[in-house]
Amino acid sequence: MELNLEDKTVWRTEEGARYFLIPDNADLPAGEFAIRTATGKHRKTGEAALQAFEISEEQATAWLKQQFGNFLDGLRGAAEGFIAKINLATEKLRDTSGDQGENKS
Numbered sequence: 062m063e064l065n066l067e068d069k070t071v072w073r074t075e076e077g078a079r080y081f082l083i084p085d086n087a088d089l090p091a092g093e094f095a096i097r098t099a100t101g102k103h104r105k106t107g108e109a110a111l112q113a114f115e116i117s118e119e120q121a122t123a124w125l126k127q128q129f130g131n132f133l134d135g136l137r138g139a140a141e142g143f144i145a146k147i148n149l150a151t152e153k154l155r156d157t158s159g160d161q162g163e164n165k166s
Contacts, residue, residue, distance in 0.1 A: 068084060070083055
């Protein structure tokens, strides 16, 4: 099973014995089979509806690690962009301060 990382969530059974990678827009029927996410979301659906989404614990772990890595990469990129803007603003202030100093002489 190829793991597509977009718009999906890992769900597991309450006891953590089974894992499912479910598209966020999946329309699952109501039922009595309880599943939950790592962030604490709970839902009940039909067990048969989940068969197509079942993955191994190893696949679930790999998917979650990849998602966390993507999240950290996004944060890193945002931080680098913010630092670049601060550096640019600092350079402009220095240039402006330097120009004023030269004009006063």
